[in-house]
Amino acid sequence: EIVLTQSPGTLSLSPGERATLSCRASQSVSRNYLAWYQQKPGQAPRLLIYGASSRATGIPDRFSGSGSGTDFTLTISRLEPEDFAVYYCQQYGSSPLTFGGGTKVEIK
């Protein structure tokens, strides 16, 4: 099973700042099959990024994904008020499918 470790656990930033979230895998993620999701309180997760760097439909271009192998990054270039949420990475290159523990982006 691939274990995904997200860091930091909490990121305290102000609107307009840049957010950099990390997702590290215990072994190489096959074909960089890594996705990112955003979840707000009381809501279902929303797909942001798939294939490590492809934005899902309707996702603003301030969200970008990068990385390969075992190290992946989600970057939010300029935080908008609606971006404060919890973010999860997920690998789908091997079974079982696994998620990281999440990074909470909170208002400083």
Add this chain to the structure above:
Amino acid sequence: QVQLVESGGGVVQPGRSLRLSCAASGFTFSSYGMHWVRQAPGKGLEWVARIWYDGSHEEYADSVKGRFTISRDNSKNTLYLQMNSLRAEDTAVYYCAKHPSAYDYFDYWGQGTLVTVSS
């Protein structure tokens, strides 16, 4: 537009059973694999089970293998999760989720249904 609506959650005693349903609309249900993902209160996401588009193959997380069964009725556009021998640690919001063709990430999610296992 794609809609996934879960139902069937509630409070159940340890050792008892519960069946969740997920009604799908807005896409050709019979063409896509489907999943259940759960989230314990205040915790992260955990993949539970998946089923191929035609129901011919299922896969489960070790934590539920032998106790949970995923199934689907393509004539009713509905996904199911039969949960037996429930434990306190199965308490969670259960989401059904769709994946796009050939890739196991989740492009659409339902709103979730809460299952509480407690005596």
